[in-house]
Amino acid sequence: MSLQVTTQGDVVIIAIDGQLIVGNRQELKQQVLDRVEAGARKVVVDFAGAGYIDSSGLGVLVSLAKRLRELGGDLRLANLNEDLLTLFELTKLDSLFRIAASRDQAVEGF
Amino acid sequence: MSASAALEFRVPSDLARIEGIVAQVVHRCREHAFGGRQLALNVPVALTEALANAMLRGNGDDGRKEVRVRAEVSAARLVVEVEDEGAGFDLEACTVDPTTPERLEREEGRGLFLMRSLMDEVACVRGAGTIVRLTLHRR
Numbered sequence: 001m002s003l004q005v006t007t008q009g010d011v012v013i014i015a016i017d018g019q020l021i022v023g024n025r026q027e028l029k030q031q032v033l034d035r036v037e038a039g040a041r042k043v044v045v046d047f048a049g050a051g052y053i054d055s056s057g058l059g060v061l062v063s064l065a066k067r068l069r070e071l072g073g074d075l076r077l078a079n080l081n082e083d084l085l086t087l088f089e090l091t092k093l094d095s096l097f098r099i100a101a102s103r104d105q106a107v108e109g110f
Numbered sequence: 111m112s113a114s115a116a117l118e119f120r121v122p123s124d125l126a127r128i129e130g131i132v133a134q135v136v137h138r139c140r141e142h143a144f145g146g147r148q149l150a151l152n153v154p155v156a157l158t159e160a161l162a163n164a165m166l167r168g169n170g171d172d173g174r175k176e177v178r179v180r181a182e183v184s185a186a187r188l189v190v191e192v193e194d195e196g197a198g199f200d201l202e203a204c205t206v207d208p209t210t211p212e213r214l215e216r217e218e219g220r221g222l223f224l225m226r227s228l229m230d231e232v233a234c235v236r237g238a239g240t241i242v243r244l245t246l247h248r249r
Binding site: 054 | 150159217219
């Protein structure tokens with residue numbers, strides 16, 4: 001997995017390339033927490049280039065969203081393909097996150 | 111190696127090894143024309159969960175302990191066994207529903223649920239260690 005971090009206004013966008021799984025979830029967590037520490041409160045995770053996600057990857061997203069919401073911000077998701085959407089529906093995490101069809105929609109939604 | 115021979119791996123408890131094993135099993139399933147969703151979701155996620163569970167819980171995240179994997183793939187089904195050196199666990203008792211309101215926002219607790227949701231059958235049996243057997247019929 002590799003992460004590409006960009007900003008659009010006050011929104012931090014993290015694009016995931018590859019799998020978000022137990023062996024690399026800490027990279028995403030640290031990347032977001034570093035940005036939060038620096039003052040970021042609005043984060044979009046873009047899954048356009050992502051493969052599969054396991055329970056650890058889902059857990060990290062849940063944990064980061066909770067942290068950002070405690071601080072008055074939010075973590076939102078974009079570009080989930082049908083398979084990944086199924087994963088979120090199966091775990092009912094589609095009810096916990098705001099999921100946008102595109103990166104631009106996610107950013108504009110803040 | 112022929113597409114009918116079983117895939118076998120014996121690796122230390124190292125999370126970095128998971129992705130490579132999963133990729134080879136998925137590749138074998140692709141050779142047997144498993145469905146797109148099975149290749150992109152069911153097989154990789156469930157097998158990742160089984161391997162992580164074996165390494166982190168079964169083997170207690172001890173890199174000196176090994177995980178053995180045997181995957182048999184045919185035109186009908188995938189049967190993959192993941193064996194760790196642990197004392198075993200009660201699959202029914204350990205599987206919780208992570209979708210309830212009180213559990214929805216927890217970071218942990220979705221692994222066994224996902225494994226069982228994405229496979230047709232999950233069994234936990236005793237061998238030399240603990241074997242988790244995942245079965246998925248090709249669709």
